[in-house]
Amino acid sequence: MSADTVRFSDERLAEIAELVKRYPGPQSALMPVLYMAQEDFGYISMPAQEMIADLLGIHLMRVREVVTFYTMFKEQPSGKYLLEVCTNAGCMLNGAYELVDHMCDSLGIKLGETTPDGMFTIAEVECAGACGGAPVVQVNNIYHEKATPETMDELISKCRAEGGEA
Known part of the structure; x- marks a missing residue:
């Protein structure tokens, strides 16, 4: 995505204008606008962050603070399937790091990388908020609790074979 191609559609701009009216100031609409950008562009590049800062009339640093936090x-x-492994205390104590190692080995990538075919990315997240189901892996925002190397192998195989929802 190059800087000159990062632009919201006219429809999305109208939606954002209506959204901003509901808040006391444009900065209050930042998170919903970031969600829109990620939905529209797949991720929030630096040019997209600059565009959002200009659009909302706020400093780029405010956008960066939210995006990086x-x-x-x-x-x-x-990748098409984002595998987010919670490694906070509860998940860590229940084998999250071993699960990450297994998934990385199985897919032939390191944490934070995407498989060459663009299918899978493995990421570490601080807390999934589902400690009772530790370890937890989110796959495209769907929780998989009490994950094991075997259940993740099955899920990855299913995703590869069917291209279906995780």
Whole structure:
């Protein structure tokens, strides 16, 4: 995505204008606008962040603070299936790091990388908020609790074979 191609559609701009009216100031609409950008562009590149800052009339640093703080915002393209492994205390104690190692070995990539075919990206997240199901892996925002190397192998095989929803 090059800087000159990062632009919201006219329909999306109208939607954002209506959204901004509901808040006390344009900065309050930042998170919903970031979600829109990620939905439209697949990730939130630096040119997209600059465009959003200009659009909302806020400093780029405010946009950067939000994008870099929240793990749900991606600054790089990811695979068709984003495998997010919670490695916070509960998940770590229940084998999250071993699960990450297994998944990386199985897919032939390192944490944060995408498979050469563009199908899978493995990412570490701080907390999925589902400690009772530790370890937890989110696949395209769908939780898979009590994940094991075997259940992840099955899920990855299913995704590869069917191209279906995870």
